[in-house]
Amino acid sequence: MAHPGPISASRQPCQLWLLAMSALTLAPHAPFLPAWLGMLCAGLIIVRATQLRFDRLRVPQLVVILIALATAIGVKLDFGHFFGKDPGIALLAVLLGLKLIEVRASRDVYVAVLLCLFLLLGLFFEDQSILAGVLALAGFVLALCTLLSQQDAAAPAGAQLKAAASLLFQATPLFVVLFFLFPRVPGPLWGLPSDAFSSMTGLSDTMRPGSISQLSLSEAIAFRVEFDGAPPPPAQRYWRGPVLTRFDGQVWHPVFSPVTDTPQYSVTGSGFGYRLTMEAHNRRWLFALEFPDRAPTGARFSRDNRLLLQSPLHQRARFELRSYPATATGQDEDQHRLTEALRLPANSNPRSLELARRIADDATHPKEILDRVLAEMKTLDLTYTLEPPLLGTHSVDEFLFDTRLGFCEHFAAAFVVLMRAAEVPARVVTGYQGGEINPVDGSLVVRQSDAHAWAEVWLPQRGWVRVDPTALAAPQRIESGLTAALPRDGDLRGLMRPAADLLLSIRYHWEALTNAWNQSVLGYNDEVQRDLFKELGFREPDWRLLSTLLGASAATVLLALFAWSLRRHRRGEHLDRLWQIFCRRLAHKGLARMAWEGPIDYAERAAAAFPREARTIRMIAHHYARLRYATTGKPDQGALRQFSVLIRSLRFSKKTDDDRKPAKS
């Protein structure tokens, strides 16, 4: 750097603030950075802390340059490219760490603060939760403290924090204006190549043994639902996802389904209206309650009776839906699809096929076969478990006859295989089942752990009938959710144990808060913004209007803040205004104060002129003299009020008025 020299003791507070700010900025990025990069940043911060402790530790410039080069190469190797937010953030993070260990002049501090601000903003690329907001705010306060301590190193930390918080508070009106008026761009701003929408938790479009039990470990929220009225009972809460028809012996796949604007069924029974807020899952599936009457904007019906979005869901979105759980579907299913739903791989699961043939031997009606298969599965004494053993080639055989331990996908798969072997069309449906009502705000929260697989069989006249074979072994799974269905000593995480009531309640509150945040802050998108302005009476709100409004509002806010600060500046002179009121009143009586006259002299003169009011006049003058001249600070608010009362108490008696001109007041 251009200004070498040890960090002087007077600049120490600024350096500490800088360190705290950098640590706070980098820490939340750590989970999103490659491990080696996170460790490098942590190391650089530790080096900096050591430097501050022991003044003489200096990292040679060459080393800094080498680290920077090595990091660039590492980022290139790790991400494959330099463009996009992830490598960008990674580079910025290391740059901040490196800047930190070579901060010498105040210019370096400014650069580091700037880097921090960029990184704080960058956090929102990964995470837009309340927590991220709070962290960014905290980081911003520390950045302000750093800059403030750069100006006045001697001020105590508390004062710096207070000043920074006050600055931030003063910025609030501007921030509100920006929030409401800044033109929103539809879609995510940072849709950059390749690394956008990488991996996310959620259902996949295929199913293999263990794929859903894996998912059930995740407490992540899949979607939230707010029902217009009472929600349907848990046993009817089937949120339909991918329908899997093709089975290759190991993996279940969907078959091609054309999409239409209207459903293939006509709804019957009572309907449930609801708003579904879906988390981004980078798929086109919309997990609607079975079965919606009409597709919301941007979605269409597929031939297998589920809703598909026109493009993958890259950001949280809200849908208005109405579903009718009692609806019958697929009475007129075409033969081709039914044939698909009968196909079984050759040389697979011989024991199951054998069993199915035996069951179906003398059955006359598919319904009868269905009942017998279910009864047979029941007798097999299958156990529902979150940790089923690994299965080999004939997975269904092994599950039914050997291990007898399985999760919902095992039950669904086994059932469908048995049905198909008995010549009844059947298919696997995946999605979510149940969900949990948050008692705080009454919304239904469906988590990844609610992921489920069930089956549909096609019966003549009745069409596709939903059968949930999991209910055979664990009826509680359908009635009250996963936690209840598993044995008490099951290896579940603490939160899922009902005993942890307090934690549960905290989680409910937190999730209600998060939901509110999602709905009102993050949900304020271009559409909501447009609607808001339409409601306010702007017919065609476009970005030009918004920009004009934004400029005007920002200017107003700034002017208001300016006026406020001026007023605040003058508030110390409140006393003067009161005194002037008193002087004016006497002036109206023909006794103006001389410009040079002190308060006591003036009062004596006035007291001589108005002997009846002499006492009050003298009191006012002495009060004023004391407030004005007996203190070097600002006058006390209480004393000011008293003074104002005293001035108002001054009344001129009639007699004195007679020989003077009539008073205005």
Added chain:
Amino acid sequence: MPQIDVRPLLEAANRIILGKEHSLRLALACLIARGHLLIEDIPGVGKTILAHTIAQLVGLEFQRIQFTSDLLPADILGVSIFDAEQHSFRFHPGPVFAQLILADEINRATPKTQSALLETMEEHQVTADGQTFALPSPFFVIATQNPADQIGTFPLPESQLDRFLMRIELGYPDREAERALLMGEDRRRMLERLAPVLQPQDLQALQRAADAITVSPRLIDYTQSLLAASRQSPDLRNGLSPRAGLGLLAAARAWALTDGRDYALPEDLQAVFPHVAGHRLRIAGEERPVPAETLRALIQSVKLD
């Protein structure tokens, strides 16, 4: 508030010197402000009595030095005389080694002698034969000079006048006071009977209390306005010095104390202003001290918010 009340002191003094409450209070304020006082008036109006009264009431050790044209510095400061027994010179302190000095008719002495006293006033010590002797504390000089008598005098130059915090004039007593004076007892005899009201340590406490008197930022503003006005006035040869500004505030503090307040008001400043500023200012183009009207006009030209 000061623990020591100055009112009994003033009352006692007023019994001796009739009709001069204001001048007495100014003199006392000057003493409390640790300044020296110059009384400019014709003989016989009670200058000596005033000095004596103050010394008596405060219990200060008093010395009067009558300045004449043949007075030498050593007559004031003291001399070193050879001590035959000890075979060395011994310093014999002069009359200046007292707590209250009345330097009567200071303008009669030669500038050399004048400056010997004035330097002592400033430094609070006497240096003789390479030895330094500290003066007693408190140390307060009241000098008098006769403005009417111009023959054979050496008027104090401005730079020397600056050493005095205040200059006051006593003037003739009013009719009533003079009548009481004429009818009453001999003042000198009254003085002999006068018991001290304060102890010297009380005076020091008063001086400390004056230091602690609140001067609000607004009063500082006003002081600066007054100083600026004196510097900008076309009637004056030059304005008040920063030392005069400090003196103004010190005097205003002491004046507030004599009023029983623990904070200073613009009125205090206005009350002491003519006496602190008068002898430091000269009318432009003339060798004449500023008349009281000019000083009053100066105060009235400064706006007090």
